[in-house]
Amino acid sequence: MPPVPETATPADTAEWAAIATVLARGDDRGRLLEILLEVRDAKGGIGISQAGLLALAERLRLFPSEAYEVATAFPAVNYAATTPYAADGCGDLVCGLLHGALGAGVCRNRCDGPRPEPVPRSFAAYRAAGGYGQLGRIMADPGAAAQMLERLSVHQAVGRAGVGFPVAEKWRQVIAAGGTPVVIVNGDEGELAIFKDRFILENDPHGVIEAALVAARVIGADQVFLYVRDDYVPIHAILRQALMEVAGAGLAEGLALELRRSGGAFICGEETALIASLEGRPARPVERPPFPTACGYLGRPTLLHNVETFYRVTAAWGGTLGSPASALLDPEVRLFSVSGRVCAPGPKPMRGLLRLADLVEIAGGMQDGHALGGMVIGGSAGALVSAADCYRPLADLLDEGLRLGTGGAIVFGATDEPRAIAARMAAYLARESCGQCGPCRIGTAHASRALAAPGPLDQHLLEDLAAVMGEASLCALGRNAGRFLGRLSIPGRGVSA
Template sequence: MIESALDRLGVSRDSLLEVMLDIRDQRGSVSEAGLLYLADRLRLTVAEVYEVATAYPAVNYGSIEPYRTEADGCDDLVCALLRGGANSHDHAGRGVCRGRCDGVSRADSVRVFDEFRAAGGYSIVERLRQEPCLKDRILQDIGSGNAVGRAGTSFPVGHKWQKIIAASGEPVVIVNADEGELATFKDRYILESDPHGVLEAALVAALVIGARQLFVYLRDDYVHLHAVLRRAIDEVVASGLADGLQIDLRRSGGAYICGEETALIASLEGRPARPRERPPYPTEQGYHGHPTLVHNVETFYRLRGIWGAALEPSVPVTALLDPEAALFSVSGRVRQPGPKLVRGLPTLAALVDEAGGMCDSDELGGIVVGGAAGTIVPARLCDVPLQELIASGLRLGTGSAVVFNQHDDIRWIAARMAGFLARESCGQCSPCRVGTTKMARAISDGSLDHATLNDLSVAMSEASICALGRNAGKFLARVIRTLPERQL
């Protein structure tokens, strides 16, 4: 079994994580014997292989219990909230968030290759191969269209592409479909509906920046999408549309930190998921030193709306491609949880209306916006114009919105979020490793006063290596402002 995986993926360190996941698929976990065998075959030290095996929860190293990739519910915020919140005594050990906070899978409605082609799909790829001058037009459209990343940072896409073109070395493109942010599932929705739309945009990016290697890095929990993407990639390769481009589908190992680009790249290189100091940036030196373009699924997909109208007038620019529309993952105590596409959202409370209103006779207690290190917005602010909240510092992040009711304990919610961050810290730097643990404990049991918590917030915000620790510090600062000292 291990040999067949190595034959398929190659006998190199890069294949280490994927081979381990193959072993887990077959046997439920990776044993010590399997680890020793891999170390010998890949000519790595046992310590190097062990470090990778223990860095990714999905490898399930040394466990006697099989790993459940599609478990029924989890122990994180949304599922715990719906099981009763702070009043629940259900601690069933369901594991981490699986990205199914809406409780729905739509893979049976996927747009297949022939249907996508019939609607004009991939015509821009063919035109780019025939008319290389279109590259400049696409770069211009992306720049003038003010395209930004949709993974939470809103970094200008055009600037990123230009930096890679200006860098030395052959570029690499990575589609980040890991989507590990708490209560976020919009990328899953796009892939379930239109995987070829994502691949088309990634192929365009590869042609424009001159890449010959493309990775699709898929969340391991999205088991149903693995076959969907495998088929889509095989269809693209068989059609000749990807000639000259190597496309590899790789799975993540369940490490939240891989939302950080350099940690994701380390994962693809067969190393522990740990962020590195910047500079150099991935656009300068990324995967094995190559300039590397990383976008999440939604960023790639929605770029098609910017160049589509100008270059492919026969291809309709659907609502999802409208650059002015925002896609939210709405979950929690609402009647119709799921992805919600909204243009010109007036207030956060309007998201509740988009999701069918509150469950039963609940009243709105507030909304958690932006994921695990996001903002707990109390009900009194949910009717404030959204642009005013953004101007005062609110960040929408990945667009996740967890709705809670008037009975839900805000401190309990904050403790769940802090616990998630503490668990997902890679442990590389002390400010994050120690800080998130202290933060989670303090919010949960009220063991620290506001002054000490403020010091902790500053230490994490200013001294952590990557955004996880820095954002955790900012999250703590917001919690301090939200909750009176007597509640902490």
């Protein structure tokens, strides 16, 4: 660090001391986002100042513009702010439904209300239930890898981030790419009103870690990242402790394990954007192919899965029971994140759900004074399902093309206006678009304005936007936003004009 100038104020001096302390823990430029978050934490939530950023850039041998680009790309860095970055009412869809417009924009995924301190299954309890047995097996006999991969195929494990890509196929692609791969656990969970990964990590962190370590052994990786939302603060402590226990027990020999935080934007969870942020660059998606399985973190083959995907693969080898999350080891169980106008919102593991309306009963019924008006299914670019459809067989809705995505179910009341709900969803997508490509940046903003404006809805505009965004957006955020607008413009299925 350059010396502190004589003109420095006490605040400058304190900031420079914080930067020096953070850099002493590691000054790899790939850690730039993490370094900026650590400086923010050391300053009580206030982001790094311009002078501090310039000093940091010099120390990391970055152009000032490179450091500035990263500092301003991630809301959680809180660059040059005067007030702390703190969880507050976000004003997004669920907040808006329940509390009206709030607007600070940082409390996403607390849509199930205040919660007690999590009490995860301990390392000792996990081991006592047979945990880390599969890891021990493959560490003792690397030849078991082929058999474990085969069991994954037979088990028909699929990705749980929404698309449902076969897990074994992804692992095979990484192995086929050659070289030394990297494993990434995607715990960004930035999708609107989804809290399933939080539920798993709060209850059974070792189940996720064991699966990631087994994956690393099977594909021959030497590095494992756990990438977790910045505002899942209790989970950071849980995972740090868990990683120490694993390393202390000699279960991670030859593997570098690292917890990294994401930067407070939905796009951070998109796999190529996530990898960019791990490399110290802004989280902007890149065109695929090449897919991360062949060319990911630092150009290396990369196996990246959602938290729930990792957790559930342990079932293929005989997962361990004993925590609330263990219900998910039954392949027939689906984890729904239920929020909105219900009495008991939260994560709801469900086996054989027959009708969406049954989720309301599981979640304690409708709040006083409200009748079911419908649900938003599948997240921020999901579908608005009417109350009548919620009472139809779910199988029929799925046959007609409904996608459950990551299992989000936002329940609204009969007096809630579907167009206002769609407007909030569009506003969220417009805010979270990374802005890199025109169809998404301009299209989401147009759609948000059109839906929020008074008067008849311009259906033709929605149709045009849907076509352009669906075809010309670079990543799935823009393409899914296009599909969302396309559904809204279907007569009888969309929102009223």
